[in-house]
Amino acid sequence: MKVTALIVCAGRGTRMGPGAPKQYRQLGGMPVLRHTAIAFLDHPDVTDVAVVIHRDDLALYEEAARGLPLLPPVIGGATRDESVRLGLEALAERAPDAILIHDGVRPFVTAETIAASIAVLDGAEAAIAAMPVFDTIKSGADGVVTGTIDRSILWRAQTPQSFRFQTILAAHRAVALRTDLPPITDDASVAEALGIPVRIVPGSEDAFKITTEADLRRAERHLRGDE
Numbered sequence: 001m002k003v004t005a006l007i008v009c010a011g012r013g014t015r016m017g018p019g020a021p022k023q024y025r026q027l028g029g030m031p032v033l034r035h036t037a038i039a040f041l042d043h044p045d046v047t048d049v050a051v052v053i054h055r056d057d058l059a060l061y062e063e064a065a066r067g068l069p070l071l072p073p074v075i076g077g078a079t080r081d082e083s084v085r086l087g088l089e090a091l092a093e094r095a096p097d098a099i100l101i102h103d104g105v106r107p108f109v110t111a112e113t114i115a116a117s118i119a120v121l122d123g124a125e126a127a128i129a130a131m132p133v134f135d136t137i138k139s140g141a142d143g144v145v146t147g148t149i150d151r152s153i154l155w156r157a158q159t160p161q162s163f164r165f166q167t168i169l170a171a172h173r174a175v176a177l178r179t180d181l182p183p184i185t186d187d188a189s190v191a192e193a194l195g196i197p198v199r200i201v202p203g204s205e206d207a208f209k210i211t212t213e214a215d216l217r218r219a220e221r222h223l224r225g226d227e
């Protein structure tokens with residue numbers, strides 16, 4: 001099966017403090033994105049890897065990707081789902097069998113999760129890496145709790161989110177034309193909007209998303225083996 005990893009990296013990281021975009025911040029002596037790209041390039045089940053970047057980040061990307069056998073980068077869009085769709089359209093001619101859509105700011109994706117995300121597509125169209133919820137989850141408004149949500153049915157979605165390529169390409173194209181949907185924050189939501197079943201495979205607590213400065217410090221501790 002021809003498997004392409006599509007790493008989305010075109011965000012501006014507004015929840016991170018001032019400085020370079022978080023995907024290009026130094027982590028253990030190299031950019032965050034380089035860690036992520038190598039995790040997929042080194043995986044035996046992944047055929048090739050493409051990265052979606054912000055139009056202003058070409059120099060940063062070229063430095064981070066130096067010497068890595070990546071497909072040509074794709075310029076992303078104003079939202080994550082637009083960046084994904086642009087990445088998928090750029091791969092339409094290549095037409096892999098399967099696509100693993102992954103956040104560039106989740107550098108510690110595990111080989112086990114990548115393997116499981118590919119294997120599950122033997123019998124499914126879509127799957128997400130996810131973790132159970134260990135905290136009690138409340139609903140609330142105006143500073144007042146309005147209810148408690150049964151956490152036994154909740155999952156923390158991670159990436160990669162894996163799909164048969166033609167399925168997710170068609171789904172993103174269809175959803176891009178819809179005006180009745182809530183904001184799309186992951187690719188499984190695109191599949192769900194079309195009634196496509198989405199399987200769950202085990203993620204990892206190590207595969208956390210680097211969103212804030214605190215996450216970057218956590219990532220440095222993780223690399224040092226301090227957590």
Ligand SMILES: Nc1ccn([C@@H]2O[C@H](COP(=O)(O)OP(=O)(O)OP(=O)(O)O)[C@@H](O)[C@H]2O)c(=O)n1
Pocket residue numbers: 008009010011012013014015016023052076077078079080081083084102103104105106209210211
């Ligand atoms: N227009 C966008 C927005 C996000 N992303 C990517 O989607 C992943 C997850 O998004 P998030 O963590 O929200 O990144 P940012 O949008 O950069 O961060 P923030 O929401 O804090 O601004 C990141 O790798 C980010 O680069 C993208 O490719 N294109």
Ligand SMILES: C[C@](O)(CO)[C@H](O)COP(=O)(O)O
Pocket residue numbers: 080103156157158159185186187209211
């Ligand atoms: C795709 C994702 O990482 C799954 O948890 C998450 O939805 C990305 O959200 P963000 O706000 O774009 O970081």
